[in-house]
Structure formats: C-alpha cells, structure tokens
Amino acid sequence: MKRISKILITAMALTIAATGVAMATPSTQIWIPSTDVQGFKSLHLGIDNYIRTSNAHSVEAADGTGFRPNVYVLGLTGGILPFEKLQAEIGVDYTVNGINAADSNPLSFNVKVATPEASLFTFSPALAVGAYGMGTKKDLTNANIVYGLAAKTLPVVGRLSAGYYVGNDDVLGDDDDGVLLSWDRTLAEISDKLWVAVDYQGGDNSFGAFSFGASWAFSKNVSVIFGYDIYNEKSLGGDNTFTTQLDINFP
Numbered sequence: 001m002k003r004i005s006k007i008l009i010t011a012m013a014l015t016i017a018a019t020g021v022a023m024a025t026p027s028t029q030i031w032i033p034s035t036d037v038q039g040f041k042s043l044h045l046g047i048d049n050y051i052r053t054s055n056a057h058s059v060e061a062a063d064g065t066g067f068r069p070n071v072y073v074l075g076l077t078g079g080i081l082p083f084e085k086l087q088a089e090i091g092v093d094y095t096v097n098g099i100n101a102a103d104s105n106p107l108s109f110n111v112k113v114a115t116p117e118a119s120l121f122t123f124s125p126a127l128a129v130g131a132y133g134m135g136t137k138k139d140l141t142n143a144n145i146v147y148g149l150a151a152k153t154l155p156v157v158g159r160l161s162a163g164y165y166v167g168n169d170d171v172l173g174d175d176d177d178g179v180l181l182s183w184d185r186t187l188a189e190i191s192d193k194l195w196v197a198v199d200y201q202g203g204d205n206s207f208g209a210f211s212f213g214a215s216w217a218f219s220k221n222v223s224v225i226f227g228y229d230i231y232n233e234k235s236l237g238g239d240n241t242f243t244t245q246l247d248i249n250f251p
C-alpha cells in the first residue's frame with residue numbers, strides 16, 4: 001500500500017493545495033477495490049485527483065464546515081507475501097480534504113489478502129478480503145471499510161467482480177454497507193495499452209458511487225486512469241467528480 005518516503009513528500013508538494021471525501025485506496029478498479037494485489041517487494045505510487053464537476057450541493061462536514069470541491073490522495077502500496085497462490089499488500093495514503101480536522105489527520109491505511117484465479121482449483125475465481133479507509137481520527141476518518149470480493153475473467157467478455165462491504169456507521173451513517181460490482185477489460189483489439197472499467201459501490205453514504213473510466217499504459221510501469229464518479233447520495237458524497245489516477249510501479 002502506501003509508505004511515506006522522499007518521493008511521497010515530493011509528490012505531496014504538487015497536491016497539497018487541494019481539498020473532499022477521505023478514503024484510503026488499495027489496488028482498485030476506478031473506485032472500488034479489485035482482487036489485484038501488488039507483487040512481492042513491488043511498490044506502487046498512486047496520485048489520485050477527484051475534481052468536482054459542480055458545486056451545486058453543499059456537503060456538511062463533521063467539523064461543522066462544508067466540504068471544498070476537490071479531493072487529492074497520494075499513496076504507496078507494497079506487496080508483502082512471496083507466495084504464488086496467496087498474496088497480500090499493505091498501504092498508507094495521504095489525503096487532502098479541505099476539512100481542518102481531517103487535514104490534521106491525513107493518513108489512512110489499507111490491507112488486502114487475495115488468491116489469483118485458478119489458484120484453488122481449475123476455473124476457481126480470484127478471491128480477496130481486505131480493509132481500507134482506516135483513518136486515525138475517530139468518527140471522522142476511520143470509515144474502517146471491510147470487504148470481500150470474487151472475480152472471474154471470461155473469454156471476450158472480460159473480468160467480472162462481485163462482493164460486499166461494511167463500514168463504521170459512526171462515519172458512514174446508518175447505510176453503512178452495500179454491494180461491490182465491477183467489469184473491466186483490456187481492449188486488445190485496439191491496443192494492449194488500453195483498459196476500461198465500470199464499477200459500483202452500493203450504499204447511500206460518502207463512499208457509494210457508480211464510476212467508469214479508461215486507462216492508458218505509457219510504459220510497463222506507468223499508466224493513467226481517466227474516469228468519472230457519480231455519487232449515490234449527493235448530500236453525503238458531494239457532487240460528481242472527474243478523476244485522474246497516475247499509477248507508477250517500482251521496480
């Protein structure tokens with residue numbers, strides 16, 4: 001997941017002017033977690049921007065202020081298990097929300113354990129369990145979302161994923177759980193560098209959203225996602241966001 005280092009501090013300077021919803025991100029599709037895991041000893045740097053497309057809805061923050069329009073997340077994710085059939089990653093994110101209390105507690109953590117497809121038996125799906133949004137400020141950034149996912153890649157169709165999550169109701173409210181659904185596919189007919197995805201996180205809370213987007217791999221280790229997020233409940237999630245997500249893998 002995401003460890004503070006010199007490269008983190010340098011990248012942070014590019015995003016510190018920012019502000020929206022706090023989240024800590026494991027390996028994801030556009031918005032929801034995926035069954036993917038960083039390889040052993042590999043390190044992933046992610047710089048995610050969520051830019052509001054409107055400010056029509058005012059979102060009330062826990063500290064009595066309103067959310068500012070945008071959200072910026074900077075994080076590191078690392079693979080920690082050397083096994084082929086059982087993989088794991090951990091990470092830490094630095095999130096800028098424009099909320100004084102949250103920005104004073106910007107770190108959130110995540111963890112994931114997974115098995116790849118066909119690792120348990122022939123045609124077995126990929127399976128993953130994990131947690132994210134584990135912030136350090138009680139009742140503000142500790143969404144503490146725990147989830148389970150299964151995914152299967154089908155010929156021509158692509159990969160289909162389904163799962164469920166539950167979070168801290170003191171942060172998410174009464175509607176603190178929901179489904180996780182996604183479809184993603186590399187469009188090899190056009191280019192092996194082009195990937196598309198659609199995902200959905202259920203629940204009328206600050207994490208519930210329908211998202212879609214595409215990624216272009218500029219090299220083996222560098223890619224950028226361009227996506228759009230439509231929040232289920234505008235009074236909690238805020239207005240829709242356009243997202244760019246820069247992904248850099250080391251080595």
